[in-house]
Amino acid sequence: MTRIVAIDDEPAILQAMGDYLEHFGFDVSTHAYVGSNADGFTKFCQELPEQPDIIIVDYRLPGDQNGTQIVDDMRTAYDKKIPAILFTGDISKKTIGDAEARDLHLLYKPVRMEVLRQTVEEILGGEAD
Numbered sequence: 001m002t003r004i005v006a007i008d009d010e011p012a013i014l015q016a017m018g019d020y021l022e023h024f025g026f027d028v029s030t031h032a033y034v035g036s037n038a039d040g041f042t043k044f045c046q047e048l049p050e051q052p053d054i055i056i057v058d059y060r061l062p063g064d065q066n067g068t069q070i071v072d073d074m075r076t077a078y079d080k081k082i083p084a085i086l087f088t089g090d091i092s093k094k095t096i097g098d099a100e101a102r103d104l105h106l107l108y109k110p111v112r113m114e115v116l117r118q119t120v121e122e123i124l125g126g127e128a129d
Helices: 011-023 039-047 067-078 093-101 113-127
Strands: 003-008 027-032 054-058 084-088 105-108
Touching: 003 011, 003 067, 011 027, 011 113, 054 067, 054 113, 067 084, 084 113, 093 105, 105 113
Parallel strands: 003 027, 003 054, 054 084, 084 105
Antiparallel strands: none
16 A cells, blocks of 8 residues: 655645545555644654655745755655655745755645646556556
């Protein structure tokens, strides 16, 4: 079963995303990133039963971190280039550049759940090649 970690600072979005993807058979762990420091996030990573197959993260998070940094941290923690989806309302060249430099799949808000699921399936299909 594909393990997905979803990180956002809006619990309602996390709930909807988790419920939708679980309906299609994915194992989804959600994390509400609401603090300004990474202590809770570090603990969350340590408590994950296994390395995720895909990371889904919002770009804008509270405090000093953003989604690209979260992906970097998780890839470092697991010593693997875990595929990731970054979603954002920010269409700046910097955000696009950050995503491209890290080989992230970029989705713009509002993200339709069907598009999110299709992107997850495309990533999984690409790994099978």
